[in-house]
Amino acid sequence: MSKKTSMVKTALIGLAVGLVNGIFGSGGGTILVPCLVFLMDIEDHKAHATAISIILPLSIISSIIYFRYDVVDPALTLKVAVGSVMGALVGSCILNKFSVNALRKIFGIFMIIAAVRMVF
Amino acid sequence: MLTIIIGFASGIISGMGIGGGTLLIPALVFTVGVKQQIAQSINLIVFIPSAIAALFVHTKKHNIEKGLLLKLAITGCAGAVIGSLLAVNLDSNLLKKFFGAFLLIMGVYEITSKSKNKKTNSGKEDCK
Numbered sequence: 301m302s303k304k305t306s307m308v309k310t311a312l313i314g315l316a317v318g319l320v321n322g323i324f325g326s327g328g329g330t331i332l333v334p335c336l337v338f339l340m341d342i343e344d345h346k347a348h349a350t351a352i353s354i355i356l357p358l359s360i361i362s363s364i365i366y367f368r369y370d371v372v373d374p375a376l377t378l379k380v381a382v383g384s385v386m387g388a389l390v391g392s393c394i395l396n397k398f399s400v401n402a403l404r405k406i407f408g409i410f411m412i413i414a415a416v417r418m419v420f
Numbered sequence: 421m422l423t424i425i426i427g428f429a430s431g432i433i434s435g436m437g438i439g440g441g442t443l444l445i446p447a448l449v450f451t452v453g454v455k456q457q458i459a460q461s462i463n464l465i466v467f468i469p470s471a472i473a474a475l476f477v478h479t480k481k482h483n484i485e486k487g488l489l490l491k492l493a494i495t496g497c498a499g500a501v502i503g504s505l506l507a508v509n510l511d512s513n514l515l516k517k518f519f520g521a522f523l524l525i526m527g528v529y530e531i532t533s534k535s536k537n538k539k540t541n542s543g544k545e546d547c548k
Binding site for chain 2 (some may be wrong): 310313327332349353356360365367377381389391394395398403407409
């Protein structure tokens, strides 16, 4: 692959990830990790870490814009944050006790159910 | 209390690296009844401290491809501005439908993808 196409590819991936993460407030990482792994040949664990480092500034920018347009709820956000931090610690510790692949499928089903309810 | 439990559940999923945000948002919309945009802003903001914590660990382990980070972040920031401006200006019911469509694609992807994820324990060894 020439240098030019690779630059265009990188630029487009970045743009798409930023757009999705901004418009849906989530999902940037979910898209970016497979892009890094399958399109850019980054090792899996590095792809995860690199994705977080890219999504962080994007989420900060998006948060600022949401904040400026007053679509924030600080009290609710704080509660979710408290729960989330505790959950993340538990999640990363029990990671190896479950088959992540099986869990992915279970959550996939939840996502589809939620999706149908949101659209209709 | 319900909100904390929802946060806790989504934190567990995120901590396992399965993208808890995509489930946190519908959970907030359905159970707490917040507007779509508010649910999204909660997810965006909550991600920030946990990402910073995770990056501390990853930087020490040199897991971040810094060159790639810069290249992707430039157009990524432009995308973030456009996407966020769209989100805050769209009608929340319409945005909810768009989000639903996106969630459907993500759900199908989660079910069908054979992840390369064998056990990658980066940053996970720290738990006792």
